[in-house]
Amino acid sequence: MLPPRPTAVSQQITFLYAEDPAACRDFYGRVLGLPLVQDQGFAAIYATGGQRAFLGVVQARGPRQGREPRAEGGVVLTLVTPEVEAWHGWLTAAGVAVEAPPSANAATGITHFFFRDPAGYLLEIQRFDRPDWPAPG
Incomplete structure (x- = not known):
């Protein structure tokens, strides 16, 4: 029999490892805002979903x-927003190459597009167009 479950997970951090972290810091801070x-000196941590x-x-x-x-295994960082088209326009204007x-x-009830950060990580901007996705908050 298992002991009582610990309290629910309340926060989440995804760490991306970059050969040029300064370029990534600029990208996530200045370009994505x-x-x-x-x-922490060796690590910069950005909020992507409130706190x-x-x-x-x-x-x-x-x-x-x-x-x-998507073919080899690994990470795709997906940022969810209702403004997919506006983000596409913004990133394109900022010189980010989108796929x-x-x-x-x-099939999945989403609208989305993909692009890469300076370290080569694949990112996705996505909107759920289906009513069963939980609202933020």
């Missing part, structure tokens, strides 16, 4: 091995 909540979800940028110990996480314009996926 994520608020820096803590600079519940965070993204950390850390110096990598070596070069990234994979380039396509394709926003598209609707009827």
Whole structure:
């Protein structure tokens, strides 16, 4: 028999390891406008979901091995917003190369597009077009 379950997880941080963390810090802070909540020197932590979800940028110990996480396994960082088309326009104007314009996926009920950060991580901007996705808050 298991002991009582610990309290629920209340926050989440995803750490991305970059060979050039300064470029990534600029990208997440200036280009995406994520608020820096803590600079630990070796790691910069940005808020992505109020005070519940965070993204950390850390110096990598070596070069990234994979380039396509959807095929090889790995991480895709998805940022959820109702303003997918506005983000596409903003990122394009800021010189960020996006893979394709926003598209609707009827099978999953989302509208989304993909792009990469300076370290080569795949990012997605996504909106849930289905009513069963929980509202933020």
